[in-house]
Amino acid sequence: MGDIMKKVKVRIQRFNPSKDRYATYDEYDVTAERWTTVLDALLYIKAHIDHSIALRYSCRMASCGSCGMLINGVPRLACYTKVYELNTDVITCKPLPNFPIIRDLATDFKEFFAKHKSMKPYIINEKADGNAREFIQKPEDVEMYLQFSYCIKCGLCYSACPTVGTDKRFPGPQALAQMYRYLIDNRDDATKERLRIVDDRHGVWRCHFAGSCSTVCPKGVDPALGIQLLRAYLLGYGKEKRKKGAMLYSRT
Amino acid sequence: MHMRESSIMKVHYYTGLAAIVLVAIHVLFRLTVPEGYYASLEYENVLANYKNISYVVVLELILITVAIHGFNGLRVILLELRQGNIWESAVRWLCIAGALAVLAYGTRTIILASMM
Secondary structure, rough: OOEEEEEEEEEEEEOOOOOOOOOEEEEEEEEOOOOOEEEHHHHHHHHHOOOOOOOOOOOOOOEEEEEEEEEEEEEEEEHHHHHHOOOOOHHHOOOOOOOEEEEEEEEOOHHHHHHHHHHOOOOOOOOOOOOOOOEEEHHHHHHHHHHHHHOOOOOHHEEEEEHHOOOOOOOHHHHHHHHHHHHHHOOOOOHHHHHHHHOOOOOOHHHOOOOOHHHHHHOOOHHHHHHHHHHHOOOOOOOOOOOOOOOEEEEO | OOOOHHHHHHHHHHHHHHHHHHHHEEEEEHHHHOHHHHHHHHEEEEHHHHEEEEEEHHHHHHHHHHOOOHHHHHHHHHHHOOOOOOHHHHHHEEEEEEEEEEHHHHHHHHHHHHHO
């Protein structure tokens, strides 16, 4: 067995847009154990060395998607990244690219959520009457969108997307993958409305298929696939896969 | 009035594929000349191509597909470079004008060469 304790240097980008002109880096020495995550290290620094570091976190178990940051150049969830797996003595933490910085590692998700919201991420169906009736789906209907529903809106794919970096009107991989998730759901009845939203000059066609969104997703979602399937749908392929609307079923 | 982006991109993909096929035919024409590839590039032989109506059609089709595909590609690049209604409108009309100018100039060259 090797060492179970490891000394690492954590470099944190410090920047307050209301005060600073340039970003600087502060360095902190932390002792990490095999199970220590980058978030653990950051919280140790915040609790014992420097209280002024700004970062966002909540669940500590890769469910809330709050602690996304650029760790050694790759967008990752700090709570889901172990210090040991980085295999280095220096860990550099920066805020997520493509997001405005609030302070230090905390970024502003307003625009990201606005783009998500513009995709109408909910089932639209007039038959849904709210009278204790539910739509029944076959397992194969669920499989069509299941992986896309695992998205936790952490923004890692958005920060890794080169198109978002240049085109501020591009909805980004998260929003487009969610659009496909609802488009292909056979309970949804707003296909035309949905296609009109993404069939825009800054819409689904601007994806370059770099695939970095899928590489960085901590939940195994493949947004690049969703975008290509959405494109294929617009080109007339894959429509036959979408079954006719799900049946309403009353439990009462 | 403007086309849906999916229709524009369909045209973009199909013209790209068509251009590959047509340019392949164009290159194969060079290889089928009995005197050989280099002889086919001599002035008289090049000019003689323009007397062959099927070859002229291929050249015109290459011109059309490459102009449409190329200028739409340029439009996409410029749209990603900057955003804004004035910029995007200017890019659209400049690319349409550019494609039409290239088509007109290229067609004129083909017609003149076929009459020489």
